[in-house]
Amino acid sequence: MATVLDSKVPSGPLGEKWEKHKFESKLVNPANRRKFSVIVVGTGLAGASAAASLGDMGYKVKAFCFQDSPRRAHSIAAQGGINAAKNYRNDGDSVHRLFYDTIKGGDYRAREANVHRLAEVSVNIIDQCVAQGVPFAREYGGLLDNRSFGGAQVSRTFYARGQTGQQLLLGAYSALSRQIHLNNVEMHTRTEMLDLVVVDGRARGIITRNLVTGAVERHSADAVLLCTGGYGNVFFLSTNAQGCNVTATWRAHRRGAFFANPCYTQIHPTCIPVHGEDQSKLTLMSESLRNDGRVWVPKAKGDKRRAEDIPEAERDYFLERKYPAFGNLVPRDIASRNAKEVCDEGRGVGEGQAVYLDFAASIARVGENVIRDRYGNLFDMYAKITAENPYKTPMQIYPAVHYTMGGLWVDYNLQSTIPGLFVLGEANFSDHGANRLGASALMQGLADGYFVAPYTIGNYLGGTKLDPVATNAPEFGAVENDVNERVNKLLSVKGNKTPLAFHKELGKIMWNDCGMARSKDGLESALKRIPELREEFWNSINVTGEAGEFNQQLERAGRVADFLEFGELFAKDALVREESCGGHFRTEHQTEEGEAKRDDDNFAHVAAYEWTGKSGAQTRNVEQLIFENVKLTQRSYK
């Protein structure tokens, strides 16, 4: 029986929904807030901003991260910028335009009301960050500078050199540190959430493992916020940090939270190409580089000349040729697919799986110093990794897994299908549809944490009668037992294959069959091979060391075990979605020109999967997407 999903979108005109909802929401009196406790898992932009804001309001907050400091969450690696509808450029931007660009960029697979709210609060984020001392780039007059990003024809992206994510996270981290100092937030670093505790149908706590001592611990609260990021590492090679994982959201899924659109993955067009079998991660070169870099390959197949030796007339600037209106700044999914296409034609450069990103024209126009000022740290990073000088030779780039639009299903309040369990940032599915525009991840993380969750959690806590729950409740004991059993099982197999080896093998299946181009045959093959690999994992995994110590092999093994279940749901979702949209490209569904061909009659909906007790046997539920304010059209960036 499919469940009816209630998105709880408020009635009324689009631009008034959020104001109305805030006014109608229940409030918790400031003096009563200290009686409520909230758990925040993850301390990236969403988690740190939520924990700091809730602590500041007076709630008793416990925050958790697996790194040794909240400042290290992977939001820190975001480079290019953060969007906001400030219209400081006087170039026609507005809340409605940011809303429209985001909905269109997401290929009409996101919920209108959530996206509009995101665009509304985007302007507050920049004010908040500046007040915290985030050193955004400025012009000589002292006002804030902007740059352009893909999928937009206005300049609305605020940035701090090529380290915008770092500076925004350090801003949120500083606010969080202040709340820790004031004893409003109790911070648990090097602590990983391994399961969710549900009592009387409500999320009431988590079970964690202290990564230094191995101690398994219980934590109870009145609400739980998961801000645990995306699952790109299911592909093994991605731009994500090594520790990024699906465990928190997957464990919540197994306890009753629906997982939405797992197959929506963003493959970022500008990453440094793969160098070999022992590679552990892929490094992104910010999309902002496409402001000044031109993407090209040789016109002739197999042209092995050096870039400098190929005359202008023999180069194919394929994005500028095919999409004259947006040129090099088409959205990420389109840029990635086109790069793959020219490489598949045999026109790739370097080892064959790469295209050029060339700055020669910009350097000739504005000078090397200006380019260095804009992107210096990115050019340095490129030089360190490749030992090539991008000021002289074009960069070589290729698409890589970067961001996951899917995540736990949430309603307008960011609440999952488990009451009391809220999901923020990349971990939820809500705002980016089937493709996220550049500089919108930072915007969503901070919007959810600073300006959305503080209201909707107050509404939940103020409007719900919650019985006190202590960690000695039987539900905590039962879940703790599950966690211990699982840890012991991982350690007891004593097989002959390492967690890393399994992770790489899963990654290969995912990249080949569930990557940039997906076909029925490939997905069916993945659906056969992933359960086989999972079975092999539980028969021959070798986890060294013990449970009661700092054990990085055990950490990875647990995460890979969850990826091995999650990957199956991913492939299943991709197989059922018989259309192409945004980052989900089914080879059977394309236009004559090779563009993604949506099927709005049958698939203008969110697929939300419900755990039924066995991996791969989830029920597919549907939230129909209702578009009252935009007209669904074939995206055109030509």
Place this chain on the structure above:
Amino acid sequence: MATLNGTSNGHGKMLSLTLQIWRQKNSKTKGRMEEYKIKGVSTEMSFLEMLDMLNEQLIKEGKDPVAFDHDCREGICGMCGAMVNGYAHGPDEATTLCQTHMRSFSDGDTITIEPWRAKAFPVIKDLAVDRTSFERIIQSGGYISVGTGGTPDANAIPIPKEAADRAMDAAQCIGCGACVAACPNASAMLFTSAKISHLANLPQGQVERHFRAANMIRAMDELGFGNCTNHGECEAVCPKEIKMENIALMNREYFGAMM
């Protein structure tokens, strides 16, 4: 593994190395240096990928893999770090350990790898250390005290580009701890001054500047970090090229606070 041209990827040279690595089971036991041989290390690999490869080899040999902290592997999270041949983050200038590549080494080299050494950074296991003391320094005052909401328009206060750039130069600190590890006094002055300087360069940071400097310096002293005696090792190893000028600025802020 593909072995085109004798490498794992068709380009790059292959190295055979001897590794001397600090092994320590936990904070309560004594550590020691142990020697390992590793072959087939491509010069295209990063330093941490070389350690991954070593760990896979150790597991196959039935030995305990080496624990080391790492996360983003693109030089920005600040999680990784070790003394390599006596240098924090290894031989390359302005480079984190994860961005150090094996092309910086030669075939037949012996490489010594040790954890950060400082009283305020106790060893957790092998190369992983506890940097909670850095958290305490930031918590003592490394912020502007604003709550969420109610802030003025972002363009309400123009900030001269030069000041914003100076603030950004200091704000780039990734909190890795290399400065402490390299300093003969295990001083945290470069780290602390980077935050003080970031905020002191901005108009928003003026209101609390003295409170901030006094509290952060007090925390730094109480946590067991040493003083600065102008060796300059911190600046030399900093992967983000944070300048010692920040320490001078911090001292001025501190004197201002004490007046």
